[in-house]
Amino acid sequence: MRIGQLARITGVKSETIRFYEREGILAAPPRTQANYRDYGPAEEARLNFIRRARDLGFSMARIRELLDLSDDADRSCAGIDALARSHLGEVERKIASLEALRTELGRMIAACEQDTVGDCRIIDALAGTAEP
Template identity: 50%
Template structure:
C-alpha cells in the first residue's frame, strides 16, 4: 500500500491534485490506516497514471470521467471512446489553428519593427489598437480556458 505522498511521487502528481481527483470521484476513496492516513493500492496508481496521461493529452476532466467509466467495462465496444478521442482531436486542431493565427500576427508585428523608438514601435502600436491587426488573426478576449491555463498571468 502507498501513502498519498508515495502515490503522488510514483505517478508524478501532486498530493492536492490526488485529493481533488478523489473528491470529484475520478479516484475511489482511499483505504485508511489506523492513524487515518490514506492508503492506495496498485489499482489507484494505474488509475492515476491513466488520468495523468489523459490530462497530458489535454482531455477535460469530464471526458476523463467518461473514459474511466468505459475502461471499467472492457467487454463493451470502443465506439464511445473513439468519439471522445475524436472530439479531443478536433479541439486540439482548433486550438492549433488559433495558435497558428496568433503566431502569424506576432510574426507580422515583429517583421514590421523599424528598430526605432517606442513612439514608432509597431508592436506597441498593434497592441494599443486592435484594428491594426490582420483581419481574422484573432478575436479580442478570445483565449479559451485551455489557453488561459497555458498562458502565464492569463485568466487571473
C-alpha cells in the same frame, strides 16, 4: 502506499490527488488504522491515466467518460461502442495534428543540421481547415 509516495511516483501533488478524490474521479482508497489513505498499484495506474489524459488535452469530463468505459464492466455493448467510437475519433484527430507538428519540427531540425535555416511552416502544420 501512502499519499506522499503515490505523489512522488506519479508526479501528481498530494493536494491534487485529494482533489481528484473529492471530484469523484479517483475513488476514496481504504485507510490504514492511522487514517492514512492506502493506495495500491491499481490507483497508481488510474492516476497515471488521468495525468496523461490531462496532458493530452482531455477535459475532466472526457476523462470521466473514458474511466466509465473501464469501470462499468456490465455495460451494454451498444453504449460502449458509441462512446468508444466518439473518443476514437477525437484521438485520431489529435494524432493527425501531432504528426503534422512532428513532421514540421523534424524538417526544421534537419534544415538546421545542414545550417540552412529555411522557412518555418510550423503554423501551417496545425492550421488546416477548421472544424470544432
